[in-house]
Amino acid sequence: MYLTRFRFNTNSSGGRRLLSSPQVLHAAVMGCFPEMLPSESGGPRVLWRVDRNARAEVFLYVVSPTRPLMDHLAEQAGWKDLDDPDRVWKSHDYAGFLDRLAEGQTWGFRLTANPVHSIRRKDGEPTKVTAHVTPRHQAGWLLQRQDACGFAIVRKNPDQRLLPGEDEYELTVHDRNAAGFDKPDPRSERQGKRMRVPIVRATFDGRLTVTDPDALRRVLSSGLGRAKAYGCGLMTLAPVEDRR
Known part of the structure; x- marks a missing residue:
């Protein structure tokens, strides 16, 4: 690798x-x-x-x-x-x-991802993949996946939180956008007609603690979430001082 x-x-x-x-x-x-x-x-x-x-x-x-x-x-x-x-x-x-990743290590991380979920608007309707668009829901998307992905995002000390009951984790969401691209529309019989492929992206910065090195290695080498071909899913780590 x-x-x-x-x-x-x-x-x-x-x-x-x-x-x-x-x-x-x-x-x-x-x-x-x-x-x-x-x-x-x-x-x-x-x-x-x-x-x-x-x-x-x-x-x-x-x-x-x-x-x-x-x-x-x-x-x-x-x-x-x-x-x-x-x-x-x-x-x-x-x-x-x-190979050197080990349980208990603390790292800074950055991830650009495509935070989506499947919803059903009414009973009997097929589920539809829909993007999370608010920072709160995008952060929640990542927090829901941390256990399975072999890491735990570091929690802030209570005196570091700006809002009581919120701002719990050392995690920021930024560079949120709905960039996409046009491609030929396979559903159209008209030659040259194109369709828009939207890709909602968000970048996450924060600190994490390794809980399962093997699971985290899989994430770092295989990616996290959808739209990997279009610049999403890559998480990188960097050394940081553990302030706890």
Whole structure:
């Protein structure tokens, strides 16, 4: 397994084009793995996520079973004049990091996900996948999955909570959007008609404690939730000081 970070040149037309469409960026990411055929299914998945830290500081993170070849991506959407190529993109061994996860460790985390649930509007009606759209419900979506995913989001001390009875966890929800893309409508008989594919995304930042290392390894390598092909599901960890 590899974890790769790529820095976009947001001043380039190629960079702006890729960042404007999750469908186009998905194709560009998969183009970094020439040995993976489009028809292949099963096995380890390629996960990716875009972090927009600032206007000129936009990073692509990729977790993959093999090392990606990003030369074409760097040519199209990276910084070509940097003396240090590692500032454009660099891959790290991820398997070793995953192997060192242990119960009781505390980490900072970031996850961009597609928080959805299935609802039935009336009896007898088929269920429909519907997105959570408020920060409260989006946070609840993640909290409902923490036990099965091998982690527990750290609870705040009572004196750190801003609202009594709320604000219980070290968890923030931000960069909420309903980005999507258009694709040919298979239901239409009219040639050229397109349909909108909405993707509600939310980014979660916080701190977690490892409760089941094997389950957490599966999440980190296989993703969490839906829309993984379109920049959702990738969780990454970072060292933090445990303030408890």
